[in-house]
Amino acid sequence: MNGAEALLKTLEAHGVTTIFGHPGGTIMPVYDALYDSPIQHILVRHEQGGGHAAEGWARVTGGLGVCMATSGPGATNLVTALADAMMDSLPILAITGNVARPLIGTDAFQEADITGITMPITKHNFLVRHADDVSKTVAEAIRIALSGRPGPVLVDLPKDVQLELTTAPIVGPIPRPAALIPSDSSIEIALGMLRNAKQPVLMVGGGASDAAPAVLEFAHKTGIPVITTLMGLGNFPASDPQWLGMPGMHGSVAANRAITNSDVLIGLGMRFDDRVTGKTSRFAQNAKIIHIDIDTAEHSKLIPAFCAIHGDATETLTRLTASLEPMDLTDWWVKLTDWQARQPNRPAWGAAAAIQMISSQLSGDTIVVSDVGQHQMLTAQLHPFEQPRKWVNSGGAGTMGFALPAALGASLATKQMVVAIAGDGSSQMTIQELATLRKYDIPVKFAIINNGYLGMVRQWQEMFHAKRYSEVYLEDSNPDFPILASAYRIPGFAASTPDELETCIKEWLAVDGPAVLEVRVPQESNVFPMVPAGKGLDEMLDDDPKLEAKELVTA
Amino acid sequence: MKHIFSAFLRDEPRVLTRVTSLFARRGYNIDSLSVGATEQRGISRMTFIADAPAEMANQIQRQLEKLEDVIRVVNHAVEKFVDRELVLLKVKITPETRLEVRMIAEDFRARNVDVGSQSYVFEVTGDEGKITAFIEQMRPFGIIETMRTGRVALSRGSNADIASQVYEGSSSALEHPLAGMAAD
Numbered sequence: 212m213n214g215a216e217a218l219l220k221t222l223e224a225h226g227v228t229t230i231f232g233h234p235g236g237t238i239m240p241v242y243d244a245l246y247d248s249p250i251q252h253i254l255v256r257h258e259q260g261g262g263h264a265a266e267g268w269a270r271v272t273g274g275l276g277v278c279m280a281t282s283g284p285g286a287t288n289l290v291t292a293l294a295d296a297m298m299d300s301l302p303i304l305a306i307t308g309n310v311a312r313p314l315i316g317t318d319a320f321q322e323a324d325i326t327g328i329t330m331p332i333t334k335h336n337f338l339v340r341h342a343d344d345v346s347k348t349v350a351e352a353i354r355i356a357l358s359g360r361p362g363p364v365l366v367d368l369p370k371d372v373q374l375e376l377t378t379a380p381i382v383g384p385i386p387r388p389a390a391l392i393p394s395d396s397s398i399e400i401a402l403g404m405l406r407n408a409k410q411p412v413l414m415v416g417g418g419a420s421d422a423a424p425a426v427l428e429f430a431h432k433t434g435i436p437v438i439t440t441l442m443g444l445g446n447f448p449a450s451d452p453q454w455l456g457m458p459g460m461h462g463s464v465a466a467n468r469a470i471t472n473s474d475v476l477i478g479l480g481m482r483f484d485d486r487v488t489g490k491t492s493r494f495a496q497n498a499k500i501i502h503i504d505i506d507t508a509e510h511s512k513l514i515p516a517f518c519a520i521h522g523d524a525t526e527t528l529t530r531l532t533a534s535l536e537p538m539d540l541t542d543w544w545v546k547l548t549d550w551q552a553r554q555p556n557r558p559a560w561g562a563a564a565a566i567q568m569i570s571s572q573l574s575g576d577t578i579v580v581s582d583v584g585q586h587q588m589l590t591a592q593l594h595p596f597e598q599p600r601k602w603v604n605s606g607g608a609g610t611m612g613f614a615l616p617a618a619l620g621a622s623l624a625t626k627q628m629v630v631a632i633a634g635d636g637s638s639q640m641t642i643q644e645l646a647t648l649r650k651y652d653i654p655v656k657f658a659i660i661n662n663g664y665l666g667m668v669r670q671w672q673e674m675f676h677a678k679r680y681s682e683v684y685l686e687d688s689n690p691d692f693p694i695l696a697s698a699y700r701i702p703g704f705a706a707s708t709p710d711e712l713e714t715c716i717k718e719w720l721a722v723d724g725p726a727v728l729e730v731r732v733p734q735e736s737n738v739f740p741m742v743p744a745g746k747g748l749d750e751m752l753d754d755d756p757k758l759e760a761k762e763l764v765t766a
Numbered sequence: 767m768k769h770i771f772s773a774f775l776r777d778e779p780r781v782l783t784r785v786t787s788l789f790a791r792r793g794y795n796i797d798s799l800s801v802g803a804t805e806q807r808g809i810s811r812m813t814f815i816a817d818a819p820a821e822m823a824n825q826i827q828r829q830l831e832k833l834e835d836v837i838r839v840v841n842h843a844v845e846k847f848v849d850r851e852l853v854l855l856k857v858k859i860t861p862e863t864r865l866e867v868r869m870i871a872e873d874f875r876a877r878n879v880d881v882g883s884q885s886y887v888f889e890v891t892g893d894e895g896k897i898t899a900f901i902e903q904m905r906p907f908g909i910i911e912t913m914r915t916g917r918v919a920l921s922r923g924s925n926a927d928i929a930s931q932v933y934e935g936s937s938s939a940l941e942h943p944l945a946g947m948a949a950d
Contacts, residue, residue, distance in 0.1 A: 335833075355834060510828075511821060
């Protein structure tokens with residue numbers, strides 16, 4: 212057995228069924244071994260797409276996503292996806308080829324110091340120097356990717372290591388330690404705080420994606436309202452009356468008002484990102500913070516935690532629920548209910564209306580993927596996520612081009628139809644992956660909300676740069692998306708009015724296999740509510756000032 | 767405030783780069799850093815000093831401990847450690863200054879490790895204050911070059927009774943800070 216075969220055997224032993232990758236010179240021994248392997252390889256058209264596809268896979272399954280690339284430019288093309296996975300704590304194994312050992316450090320053809328390059332954007336990385344080390348290193352890499360706070364791990368394999376023979380045993384999954392039990396003392400402090408709380412709120416992030424039942428139980432027993440961050444959407448059902456929505460820059464009125472007025476705020480599996488907090492000095496000024504996280508480095512990193520709990524989300528919440536009695540929060544809910552009723556006015560036709568029409572055709576368990584921009588915030592605001600791991604987006608990194616490849620990964624992982632929503636700008640960053648949809652007939656329904664602009668940048672220029680629209684206009688040079696889709700032999704649809712869209716959506720979703728839908732929407736609509744950058748959550752603009760002037764109908 | 771830390775590192779390729787890259791990326795201000803092998807195979811020990819408020823010192827420790835090759839980081843509490851620094855200093859001498867230079871060096875218990883016709887090289891060990899004072903005393907004679915090792919530190923064994931404060935979680939300051947931790 213050579214190093215390449217040891218790699219694939221180890222992946223098999225870990226239950227890996229699919230690798231997203233693109234071949235090249237220094238990874239060829241692995242591709243040769245793949246020829247005889249039961250592992251399915253999905254040939255993407257750009258390594259970045261392979262990385263995002265692995266992310267989509269990891270996000271919807273909670274398990275490991277695997278991507279692979281050759282050395283040099285192949286490896287550097289993975290960088291964006293690895294940075295994205297690091298930010299959103301997704302367990303990814305990236306395998307890269309490298310030049311043969313004697314050539315390392317000589318500026319050889321297609322050589323790049325990928326372990327050096329990815330050091331700050333991976334949880335850990337390895338350069339394997341002997342075929343005997345391949346299996347144990349890959350097993351260790353997978354253990355690291357999945358343990359504690361998950362993250363991407365890269366394993367770099369020089370070509371001659373892939374070819375070198377080895378008799379080292381194949382290492383199976385390394386047992387994971389039991390879920391971390393929080394300390395009794397930290398639980399006692401939190402209980403004391405909660406028992407005296409008059410206006411408590413629970414804010415749930417992506418780290419609680421496997422704790423949704425415990426969140427529901429805690430909320431229903433105590434009566435405490437629940438906010439879900441961008442990464443936490445679906446970890447508490449949107450249909451539940453105790454849900455206040457998403458916090459932060461484009462959060463709901465209810466969520467941001469609740470944070471500002473809370474006296475005890477529990478952060479669960481979330482990291483107080485600047486898009487959530489706004490200006491930190493104005494964040495939850497009246498609240499004492501209980502911060503539950505598996506990563507102690509997040510405690511008091513940005514927002515001082517009065518009570519820091521180091522523990523597994525479910526284990527911690529279960530303990531809190533067991534010791535708490537139903538709370539009398541009647542006065543608090545009077546205020547909360549009032550805020551919940553405050554929804555922004557939106558134009559009768561535009562990106563928001565289009566996304567709402569698409570959303571209304573989907574069942575609660577449909578996986579929805581978004582790209583990055585206005586459409587992302589609108590989807591997060593408008594689509595009612597009912598279950599965890601049904602929402603896939605690039606939260607921390609904000610990677611344009613994420614949606615299409617992530618959606619194909621999510622679809623292959625679940626063998627289900629996946630709806631992806633992108634903009635005319637973001638979709639073009641990875642649009643070559645339409646070929647991957649076609650090649651494997653992956654049922655991704657790809658919606659492109661086309662306003663002819665880089666809409667979110669345009670919105671900021673309108674609001675903060677005196678309408679000096681610098682380099683955001685795309686309309687004059689955008690492709691005709693349905694024609695582009697048909698060039699890839701994928702059915703394409705287009706709609707410019709609500710009526711056209713009504714008809715189109717049904718046909719688009721009914722296609723057997725991939726399908727593209729372009730929705731042409733007015734250019735000037737913006738995303739509200741909005742907390743302007745650098746402002747506090749209490750300084751939120753509830754509505755688009757333009758709309759009040761025009762007296763447009765609420766969508 | 768100055769915080770002095772000991773970090774125990776696995777002797778893996780690039781471990782020092784991982785640590786210093788983290789310092790740079792997160793904007794931690796490091797005054798000095800010194801690293802060397804320990805009595806245990808495969809484990810290096812690093813002493814470093816950071817000028818940071820208490821909250822940031824805590825962040826430095828937690829962020830470092832997230833690195834796979836960092837086994838443990840100890841933030842030494844004030845007055846519960848001993849620290850030393852070594853300096854090599856090459857100073858000009860003339861027939862007129864030779865004697866005075868040697869007398870000052872004796873006051874500092876500096877060892878003369880190289881005797882040249884126009885220069886001496888001294889080796890001095892001590893805490894930061896002593897080293898700085900020695901350099902200042904030598905300056906008027908004409909320092910040719912110096913090299914400082916940076917401070918290294920160990921917790922005081924005489925503080926065994928308050929061991930739990932010296933090494934959080936460790937049973938005694940008479941034990942190695944990694945005692946009881948899994949070998950790997």
